[in-house]
Amino acid sequence: MITAAFDYHRPGTLDEAIGLLSEHEGSAFVIAGGHSLIPMMKLRLAVPEHLVDIQNIAELSGITVSASMIEIGATVTQADLIASDALFEVCPILRETALQIADPQIRNVGTLGGNVVNGDPGNDMPAIMQLLDAEYVLRGEGSTRTVKARTFYESAFFTVREESEILTAIRIPVPPSGHGHSYQKQKRKIGDYATAAAGVILTLSGGKCTDASVSLTNVADTPLWADAAAKALVGTDLGTEPIKAAVDAARAITNPASDGRGPADYRTHVAGIMVQRAIHAAKSRAA
Numbered sequence: 512m513i514t515a516a517f518d519y520h521r522p523g524t525l526d527e528a529i530g531l532l533s534e535h536e537g538s539a540f541v542i543a544g545g546h547s548l549i550p551m552m553k554l555r556l557a558v559p560e561h562l563v564d565i566q567n568i569a570e571l572s573g574i575t576v577s578a579s580m581i582e583i584g585a586t587v588t589q590a591d592l593i594a595s596d597a598l599f600e601v602c603p604i605l606r607e608t609a610l611q612i613a614d615p616q617i618r619n620v621g622t623l624g625g626n627v628v629n630g631d632p633g634n635d636m637p638a639i640m641q642l643l644d645a646e647y648v649l650r651g652e653g654s655t656r657t658v659k660a661r662t663f664y665e666s667a668f669f670t671v672r673e674e675s676e677i678l679t680a681i682r683i684p685v686p687p688s689g690h691g692h693s694y695q696k697q698k699r700k701i702g703d704y705a706t707a708a709a710g711v712i713l714t715l716s717g718g719k720c721t722d723a724s725v726s727l728t729n730v731a732d733t734p735l736w737a738d739a740a741a742k743a744l745v746g747t748d749l750g751t752e753p754i755k756a757a758v759d760a761a762r763a764i765t766n767p768a769s770d771g772r773g774p775a776d777y778r779t780h781v782a783g784i785m786v787q788r789a790i791h792a793a794k795s796r797a798a
């Protein structure tokens with residue numbers, strides 16, 4: 512299918528891009544990698560009159576790692592995340608997750624910003640951003656604000672971002688050194704979105720879990736931060752009982768659709784299995 516006609520803009524600065532979005536508010540869309548937006552345009556589910564391409568804006572690219580904070584520009588691609596050894600050293604779950612997104616061609620072009628801001632419950636990075644307690648930097652005309660990933664998503668394809676705002680960067684607190692991590696994703700085939708997926712990070716001390724975070728992908732209208740599941744792990748030895756309690760708590764907050772990936776009860780069941788596997792893998796990796 513062919514998209515409806517649109518005007519294409521390729522600004523060189525953020526101010527110019529924000530100006531274009533404000534000038535054409537309601538009829539202009541940002542385009543980054545285009546791997547979610549262009550299929551939507553071909554299906555006429557999105558019909559922008561103006562496309563504002565942000566790939567030429569230098570200030571939106573780049574990865575910075577400091578002692579306590581990681582900052583990733585919105586146009587950093589999934590391939591860039593995989594390639595960054597500095598990032599892998601402090602936050603290896605980003606590479607592990609990016610490697611499970613789509614295929615190499617899509618990862619070469621699809622951006623972290625597009626993935627997290629799109630609001631598609633099937634995207635993998637939003638749950639990872641909730642897991643890591645990331646925040647999103649949003650710039651509008653004359654305004655900058657930050658929003659926690661845990662409060663950003665309202666329902667499928669709806670977020671708190673205003674139409675005239677551009678996501679400029681993602682900020683992630685550096686997880687504790689020696690933490691264990693895992694992102695477990697069940698999909699029908701390579702390149703598919705998740706039937707259900709779960710991320711876990713945790714810290715161990717003296718054989719006990721001292722800190723944990725759990726999140727889920729594609730088992731509700733939004734990514735899910737499973738706070739109760741994490742609380743079921745903290746203070747325990749991560750034995751059979753606390754893991755079962757975490758799995759039950761995670762399953763209790765799911766509300767998946769019945770679709771081509773399976774009936775809702777099956778997807779809830781799979782979500783629990785992914786949580787269980789992610790806890791075991793994270794435990795085995797924790798120092």
Ligand SMILES: Cc1cc2nc3c(=O)[nH]c(=O)nc-3n(C[C@H](O)[C@H](O)[C@H](O)COP(=O)(O)OP(=O)(O)OC[C@H]3O[C@@H](n4cnc5c(N)ncnc54)[C@H](O)[C@@H]3O)c2cc1C
Pocket residue numbers: 540541542543544545546547548549550565585586611612613614617620621622623624625626627628629633634635636676677678679702703704705
């Ligand atoms: C065959 C296929 C398989 C895929 N499989 C997976 C998968 O398994 N897991 C997964 O997570 N993803 C998957 N994807 C999605 C892919 O990773 C997308 O590229 C990504 O989700 C969106 O990034 P993008 O840069 O292409 O964004 P775009 O398509 O350019 O934009 C997506 C949306 O975000 C908006 N937007 C983009 N950047 C900004 C910004 N900085 N500020 C404000 N708004 C912005 C756009 O206006 C648009 O509404 C798949 C895609 C395809 C085509």
